[in-house]
Amino acid sequence: MEQKKQNPKAEDETQVVSRRIQRISLHITPIPRPLHDHDSNLGLLPCARREKLEVETEKLSVYMRGKYRDIQEKIYEYFNARPELQTPVEILKDEHRELCWRQMYGLIREAGIRPLKYVVEEPAKYFAIVEAVGAVDISLGIKLGVQYSLWGGSVINLGTKKHKDKYFEKIDSLEYPGCFAMTELHHGSNVQGIQTVATFDPITDEFTINTPNDGAIKWWIGNAAVHGKFASVFAKLMLPTHDAKGVSDMGVHAFIVPLRDLKSHQALPGIEIHDCGHKVGLNGVDNGALRFTSVRIPRDNLLNRFGDVSRDGKYTSSLPTINKRFAATLGELVGGRVGLAYSSVGVLKIANTIAIRYSLLRQQFGPPKQPEISILDYQSQQHKLMPMLASTYAFHFATVYLVEIYSQMKMTHNEQLVGDVHALSAGIKAYVTSYTAKSLSVCREACGGHGYAAVNRFGTLRNDHDIFQTFEGDNTVLLQQVAADLLKQYKEKFQGGTLAVTWNYLRESMNTYLSQPNPVTSRWEGAEHLQDPKFQLDAFRVSSYHWLLLKNHRHKHSNLLYFLTSVIFLLTVPDI
Template sequence: MESSSSSSSSVEAPEHGAQSSARRLLRLRSHLTPDVPPPPPRRADELEMLTCARATKLEIDTERLSDYMRGKHRGIQEKVYEYFNSRPHLQTPVEISMDEHRELCMSQLLGLVREAGIRPFRFVSEDPEKYFAIMEAAGSVDMSLGIKMGVQYSLWGGSVINLGTKRHRDKYSDQIDSMEYPGCFAMTELHHGSNVQGLQTTATFDPITDEFVIDTPNDGAIKWWIGNAAVHGKFATVFAKLMLPTHEARGLADMGVHAFIVPIRDMTTHKTLPGIEIHDCGHKIGLNGVDNGALRFRSVRIPRENLLNRFGDVSRDGKYTSSLPTINKRFAATLGELVGGRVGLAYSSVGVLKIAVTIATRYSLLRQQFGPPKKPEVSILDYQSQQHKLMPMLASTYAFHFATLYLVEKYSEMKKSHDDQLVGDVHALSAGLKAYVTSYTAKSLSICREACGGHGYAAVNRFGSLRNDHDIFQTFEGDNTVLLQQVAGDLLKQYKEKFQGGTLAVTWNYLRESMNTYLSQPNPVTARWESEEHLRDPKFQLDAFRYRTSRLLQSVAVRLRKHTKTLGSFGAWNRCLNHLLTLAESHIESVVLAKFIEAVERCPDVSARAVLKLACDLYALDCIWNDIGTYRNVDYVAPNKAKAIHKLTEYLSFQVRNVAGELVHAFDLPDHVTRAPIAMQSEAYSQYTQYVGF
């Protein structure tokens, strides 16, 4: 009997074997994770049923999700959309010449301001959140319109109210607001873009006539790519080195870069004024509704009062005064007041991403191709490869939405408080988010086009124009590589101050609070935790992001110190440049995730919060998986855990696919805004065939 019993127990039924294996695995896991009580063992068939049950689609109230997403400025955006929807003659056709596009774009802006009564300029300082909401809506109608609006109000108008004083605001504000004074922002030169301190245009004070004389000393100093200059602008804010006569042998003292209001065309005849030479920069890759021009100045005289003198002034007798003691401090203050352009670009880039993701997702739900033998074809979004392309992108769009919303809130707070610490924080955060988000959107536009196959190549479906119009976002208002270096430089400054007992800016607080934790040796136990509950825990996700940033920061600080001894500071920086860029991107991803987690926790609607949590988890785990080599190299994640992260990322992509239609619907972009036939919410193919003439 004993031998018989022993024999029978050694050959278990399949379900008993599976149950025994499950028990052993759970027992092993309980040893590795002693704080987490092991769940009761389940039979293999029960586990299979549980997996199926988890695939149940979330129920979403898209209206509440949309309300939470778009907030208090939803109404003004809808007003913009409806204005253009009711005026077909102001809608941009697929095929249009550069000259026609420029005139249409000007008509669109004039109509919005004068006919629709939407006056964005008053909100540039009073309510930046509302201003950026208008700008996003205008850019959704035509990206050229959004940029032309930005040139007029953020750049030309913003320079007057932010760099000037009361006399400038009193003289120019109403006419800028009404579009009576269309203007330009003449900073970039042929030889100098990102290096603004290297500008060569001069503004020399003439004490005899009480005027500044604006000169372009060489071809490299020609102002280049100046929006509104080629056709419509009547004024320009010109950035130039302020030169003052001295009694010394050299004759002139360079007081650094300042801004000056320079009329460039006659107010009545619109003819170019004497001493000013304007040329058209011509056809561009995109944004051809914006008239970019080149400006040369030959001894152009302007009144002394045209110096925008908030940070530095010149008296009648040629004396220079400033509340800021050095050229560098004045320059930093000047650029700090112009940070709104970067904020607007980051915010607007997310708006472009929303349109592209909406088109690609709706088409992927509509398009059916292949399927099981003798069964109906399936939606192409049912394919794992399509989910892999689009679902992390959809999750990232939500992540960037909340991050840029936070940036706009901080910028608005900065404009009200003028707090020095907040100014520095917003400067670095806007540089990082602008660089990261615009680079991501540029890559995503190509992925969306490819994901829609041949139909994505049709101009009417917009990927080509969106990609071309958005491409410049990566280099204007600061080249992205340069901006990321600014973020890295600020992180290193904060890192140094941390060990000297200084105060860290708000965005970098985690470096002080948890640096020692993040830089300690990874826990070999937690490195193996692989349960879904653990991987979807916001604390694990945020700790992983911040651990990576902290390690990158510490290691690049050590490398810079080492290389500076032999290469000097510039050589050391260049030797470590790729490391520094990776550090900046890692930090920005940490900020984005933190803001997404906060947005999930704040969401008042249960169903909306559940779907946002799903998207947040996908964003976090996809980012970790995309850099899994870094985590593996330092043993932060064990092999089994890395595999679990990959599997869960794929599963979350599948779950997001199940609610993808609702998620893009919550962006609340009407068909007349997305405008792509393949993205229509009903009868998409019939719209498409009608367009080509059937």
């Protein structure tokens, strides 16, 4: 009798072990064809069937990507048809750089994508291109951005017709690969503090570019280490004084400086180029360091949209001060920040897609003697991924809106829009890139041990995206700028100044809430009201208003010491 009672138990244990081994083998067996062709082989259980998904994905794709879907699909089709251009999991730095160059060269020369045209005429289409190539390899997206948004964009936006006529086609066709040489070893965020100098020589009608010390070496310059032939070099423009005994500092300007011989590709006289080496991520981008020693360039190489020097050494500008010229210069370069926010959302989309698809297919635990269930059916997994998915949609539409007003700004040059784009791009870039960086770790953890496999991309995405929090504006510095802008808008409200369109909610919140001592808690407290999006928006508005009121009161004693001791409090203002 005892033997008979033990047999069913032994059989049950054998079946359990057998089933577990079978399922484990399904997870580690290579799948030669696309996943959707092998649903039956994966042994999907009813709880995880794809029939659960009732979304019409084709319509959703069209809605989300709009009229730029076709060019993104063209890019995906190009790379899908060329396995040799797809970045392998294991690749050395030098090989990755050359592959990244071949990827970009093929995209431009073979696929016929010409991004610089869209940088000028249709920025939204350009950003859609960058998002698509970033899905192939983030290094490729950044390298493309350096070539077209930074190097090409600086020539087009800071130069005049003579520069566009000379450089546009050759930049667009990759005949003139270039760099954007702004950051220095000792100065990154503080651009006005850069030390590279460009001194005008009225005798030869040239500028002489010099790196005065090691701290002024241009550092982390994309495209510089291997491929760049030119650079937009940001330097202080120095003009000889009338008595020729000294020089006058006219502020930071941009200059086109040839780096390498167009035929031999050797560094030109006076130019030292060094490799910044292996990085945490983005190793397909050849970051380098540049030192200039008495490098002479023609006067015409000054990008002179906001300030010019005549043959006899006289400086002219439509903008009266160094600060106004500097602000105008940086204002024309804000597109890089807009694009980075847009690309960060693209990375978040990829991570969400991988984690949610895996969670749907992965089965773990379940009722006794019943099939295991999809881990996406667990509330704990939903709690990790579903708010992130909702945020991804929100960020998508936020960055689409940012691109729309950026495009309007480029067409109209409206001063109010310029201020709006500057503040919004700073806030959105800082918030979105920080959120994405944290979410990449959450997505990796949500996929358990399989998420740690390099082939599943989380490690690469996390490493490549990490620097998004630093370049195009350190996130902490950007949030400080947003806080300062909000305080400025608050101050102008009570001095009769005009509020920027984005911050008009301040005026509305005054009318609604100043008459109530505690406008949020004094209203209804029922579930329907508390879940009403309008109430939630109102709550955020009144919260931001009271924080601004508090910060403005403290800011009455404004000085550097106050700023340094209260910056943590100021950084909370943009988050609200």
